[in-house]
Amino acid sequence: MGAGAQHHPDKVERIVYCAARIGLGDHSAFASNGGARGDGHRGVSTIYRILIRPFRDWSRVLSISQYGDYQFDIYFDGMEGRMPKYPVDFTSLERTAAEVLPWWVHSYVAGGCGDEGTQRANVDAFSRHGIVPRMLNGALERDLSVSLFDMTLPTPLFMCPIGVIGLCSQDFHGDIQIAQASAETAVPMMASTLTQDRIEDVVPHAGDTPGLFQLDTPDDKDLAESFVHRAERAGYRGIVVTLDTWTTGRRPRDLNAGNFPQLRGYVLENYFTDEAFLNRLAKPPAEDLKEAALEWIKIWGNSLHWDDLSWLRSLTTLPILLKGIQHPEDVRRAKDYGVDVIYCSNHGGRQANGGLPALDTLPHVVEAPEGMPVLFDSGVRSGADVAKALALGATAVGVGRPYAYALAVGGSDGVVSQLRALLAELDLLMAIDGFPTIAGLRAAGAQRV
Ligand code: FNR
Numbered sequence: 001m002g003a004g005a006q007h008h009p010d011k012v013e014r015i016v017y018c019a020a021r022i023g024l025g026d027h028s029a030f031a032s033n034g035g036a037r038g039d040g041h042r043g044v045s046t047i048y049r050i051l052i053r054p055f056r057d058w059s060r061v062l063s064i065s066q067y068g069d070y071q072f073d074i075y076f077d078g079m080e081g082r083m084p085k086y087p088v089d090f091t092s093l094e095r096t097a098a099e100v101l102p103w104w105v106h107s108y109v110a111g112g113c114g115d116e117g118t119q120r121a122n123v124d125a126f127s128r129h130g131i132v133p134r135m136l137n138g139a140l141e142r143d144l145s146v147s148l149f150d151m152t153l154p155t156p157l158f159m160c161p162i163g164v165i166g167l168c169s170q171d172f173h174g175d176i177q178i179a180q181a182s183a184e185t186a187v188p189m190m191a192s193t194l195t196q197d198r199i200e201d202v203v204p205h206a207g208d209t210p211g212l213f214q215l216d217t218p219d220d221k222d223l224a225e226s227f228v229h230r231a232e233r234a235g236y237r238g239i240v241v242t243l244d245t246w247t248t249g250r251r252p253r254d255l256n257a258g259n260f261p262q263l264r265g266y267v268l269e270n271y272f273t274d275e276a277f278l279n280r281l282a283k284p285p286a287e288d289l290k291e292a293a294l295e296w297i298k299i300w301g302n303s304l305h306w307d308d309l310s311w312l313r314s315l316t317t318l319p320i321l322l323k324g325i326q327h328p329e330d331v332r333r334a335k336d337y338g339v340d341v342i343y344c345s346n347h348g349g350r351q352a353n354g355g356l357p358a359l360d361t362l363p364h365v366v367e368a369p370e371g372m373p374v375l376f377d378s379g380v381r382s383g384a385d386v387a388k389a390l391a392l393g394a395t396a397v398g399v400g401r402p403y404a405y406a407l408a409v410g411g412s413d414g415v416v417s418q419l420r421a422l423l424a425e426l427d428l429l430m431a432i433d434g435f436p437t438i439a440g441l442r443a444a445g446a447q448r449v
Helices: 003-024 028-033 040-055 067-079 090-100 103-110 117-128 174-185 199-206 221-234 252-256 289-299 308-315 328-336 358-367 383-391 401-433 438-444
Strands: 146-148 151-153 157-159 212-215 239-242 320-325 341-344 374-376 396-399
Touching: 067 401, 090 103, 090 401, 103 252, 103 401, 117 358, 117 383, 157 174, 157 401, 174 199, 174 401, 199 221, 212 221, 221 308, 308 320, 320 328, 328 358, 341 358, 358 374, 358 383, 383 396, 383 401, 383 438, 396 401
Parallel strands: 157 396, 212 239, 239 320, 320 341, 341 374, 374 396
Antiparallel strands: 146 151
């Protein structure tokens, strides 16, 4: 069930409650919030006219999830004197997360490669594109669903793999909290190879929402095979092979602080619970953590060649997604090797500096795949950004740092709130701009400013 749908019963109750209050002429809640101070009646009737009256015939809006309704939840809470627990916009979220995260986790999440120019360019690129609205299009109800291989997803959002997400929650079980948020919002997660909890212990928390496994292909074939088979057995629905992290990008923020959490043994649980890795050690990690972490860095990255794709393809019948593709020729070659999905991304500018913004590579990548779906991430900070990536041809769009910060600020609950805020903005944009479906938005495209 989609996020919007889960809010309806509560919303309806509150509509009835608020309407009853207005009927009784009780304006105290507004006055105490300052919203209608000194002019209570006019404020109330305006709120009633704008917010409540359209929903009195609420049977109409129950027929389909309306993600945009999330903002009414917030406004209704405000009418009852309750302020939102978490920021809904990225700038406030980022600022709040910086206050609560341990410095070394914040540095690792916020930092990028070199002077972080590509990281900034990823974000700025969105402001160079715009969507031209279409009027009188009957977008009263929106359908945000998309198809991805054998799955129909209620929304086009997914959570990108983030290796240290386990450390972004206060209990250091962020992977599980993300899975819980995924279950609640129906937004799929991609579990990284670098998790605090074993991938087998994470995915059950996602409930009915499909999860994908992201593979950092180790330079040890037995271990790589073991990871793929473990993911398959645990119920993950696809293998995301990341191509641009066989070595770590040069990140001055972390270099200046000597900060690399993995070398202190963090987020290596999948390795430390795998026979293929343990066979390489003289002593178990619990007895010699330093030695285990050093062994990990030796085999972490495998700079794959095209022919390695045949080997990876032979390991599993699950769909294979290639993450980090930005050139159309690479898309065409991937198709020849039986790859199922292209994932256009520059890793949020964390790996190589000096590249194009990922969004600028998307239209070229989308032209090439002859029917293959194209996922996209890098620089997505708002629902409008999601809409622009869809309009430029993405099948589904990945949220990265925003959900890491939301996890830091509010745990699983914070992530649910942030995902709903993004979906609400996307849904309202589609409503106001006259696009009832993602296909319509994609067909309209985005124009370069
Ligand atoms: C990442 N990303 C990433 N990607 C991946 O394939 N495996 C991983 O383990 C990680 N780990 C990781 C850690 C941190 C802290 C960040 C911020 C990102 C990259 C991620 O999947 C995605 O490509 C970027 O986050 C997109 O950029 P923005 O939108 O977050 O800036």
